[in-house]
Amino acid sequence: MLNHPLEEILHPGSIAVVGASPTGRGGGFVTPLIDQGFKGPIYPINPKYDEIHGFKAYGRVTDIPGPVDFVISSIPATAILDLMDDCVAKKVKCVHLFTARFSETGRKDAADLEKELLRRAHAGNVRLIGPNCMGVYHPKQGMAFNENMPKQSGPVGLVSQSGQVVGEIVARSAVRRIFFSKAISYGNALDFNECDYLEYFAQDPETKIVLMYVEGLRDGQRFTKLLKETTAKKPVIILKGGRGKAGTRATASHTASMAGSRLLWESMIRQCGAVSVADIDELIDVAACFERIPKIAGRRTAVAGGSGGSSVQAADQCEEAGLDIIDLPRDIRETLKAEGSPIWDWINNPADFSIAMGEEEAALRIMKLMAEHPDFDLFILFAMPPWRQTKDNFDLDQAMQRYTPVVSTKPAVVVYQDWPRNMTPDKGWFDEVSEQIRGKFHEMGLPVYASVIQAARAAVKVVDYWERRKA
Numbered sequence: 001m002l003n004h005p006l007e008e009i010l011h012p013g014s015i016a017v018v019g020a021s022p023t024g025r026g027g028g029f030v031t032p033l034i035d036q037g038f039k040g041p042i043y044p045i046n047p048k049y050d051e052i053h054g055f056k057a058y059g060r061v062t063d064i065p066g067p068v069d070f071v072i073s074s075i076p077a078t079a080i081l082d083l084m085d086d087c088v089a090k091k092v093k094c095v096h097l098f099t100a101r102f103s104e105t106g107r108k109d110a111a112d113l114e115k116e117l118l119r120r121a122h123a124g125n126v127r128l129i130g131p132n133c134m135g136v137y138h139p140k141q142g143m144a145f146n147e148n149m150p151k152q153s154g155p156v157g158l159v160s161q162s163g164q165v166v167g168e169i170v171a172r173s174a175v176r177r178i179f180f181s182k183a184i185s186y187g188n189a190l191d192f193n194e195c196d197y198l199e200y201f202a203q204d205p206e207t208k209i210v211l212m213y214v215e216g217l218r219d220g221q222r223f224t225k226l227l228k229e230t231t232a233k234k235p236v237i238i239l240k241g242g243r244g245k246a247g248t249r250a251t252a253s254h255t256a257s258m259a260g261s262r263l264l265w266e267s268m269i270r271q272c273g274a275v276s277v278a279d280i281d282e283l284i285d286v287a288a289c290f291e292r293i294p295k296i297a298g299r300r301t302a303v304a305g306g307s308g309g310s311s312v313q314a315a316d317q318c319e320e321a322g323l324d325i326i327d328l329p330r331d332i333r334e335t336l337k338a339e340g341s342p343i344w345d346w347i348n349n350p351a352d353f354s355i356a357m358g359e360e361e362a363a364l365r366i367m368k369l370m371a372e373h374p375d376f377d378l379f380i381l382f383a384m385p386p387w388r389q390t391k392d393n394f395d396l397d398q399a400m401q402r403y404t405p406v407v408s409t410k411p412a413v414v415v416y417q418d419w420p421r422n423m424t425p426d427k428g429w430f431d432e433v434s435e436q437i438r439g440k441f442h443e444m445g446l447p448v449y450a451s452v453i454q455a456a457r458a459a460v461k462v463v464d465y466w467e468r469r470k471a
Contacts, residue, residue, distance in 0.1 A: 134163025154179025
């Protein structure tokens, strides 16, 4: 077990939900625990009910006969001090405060209430997550705050000031077959803050990649130190909320955070070796690349599988992103010439397969030679959707076989564009097969992107990280 206060807190033996109810958000904290399969006792707390979701309901935390490790508070802020006194008496280890309307309101009385809450918690040796947050998602432990969150664990850890952001990232990542060790929403960070969570994930052996959504810092100096230490061991990908004037105003009312200068922030992130992203789309794109391709040695990139204008655009977009689209190595041309390829002097990088004129074997041979060549550090592969095919003549396994020799030899990312869907009579079948193709690539350990520019930008972030770490 890790020697960190969060380790015990994130592995509770029992959980009480205060403000639980058969319906609504209070009930919503009980049903996810049931759905996730939490193995310890679950105690709903609400004096209005005798039973909630099949569990005996109690009037107060102190009425529970057994020990309580973790409490989820879903009651109004006006009742929070009485709850904290009960938690202290019950020797609760941690309270997750979904309860809101504290300092984020900007009101003095609410801020004073928050300070008194912290004072009583510290005096009674109770730790706090929040307030104003969704709390903990820990699939291996059976903890979740929404129903139908993935039960599968993975190597990615997530820390976010926003609970909505956690829910969105977890749900959208699951579509890309990216799963989480733990994901924590921490809201106002009254007790544990971004530094504590980063410190924990830096030590956590189940977490290989750390994602963060941060609106403001409670302790900038400590955060900078921890970030440098963490990025020397594992990638940290950060999305900053409140980068502009409107966003800064929004963070103050959302989580009582004070956002700093954008330029200072970006400079700090670079100096600490972390990866900065612009939005949730890019956060997930970059996480997918790190998770599937732990290391890319350099920027020299092979691109193959496109045709015509798409190859030209691919070259432009890759170079603009920061990759190096080198010429096709001379020895590949000589090999193609010796083998009698009619396009040995014509094909280049990107490899435009429209000039292969439907010669499948010739195209596959070129891809294989590019994938095996030591001059290339990365392979960007266009994967073809089942265009102009039907469920009667399409063979999924045969379609995937063409890619196996390519992707098994070098770090590779896949670009799968489903725009031909609009020209397909059976769109339902097309969508089903497209999902199967993406799933096959995921099984092969490859990140899949909808466009070249997404793939290139994600790959460059991985290359940049390893270059800084090596330096």
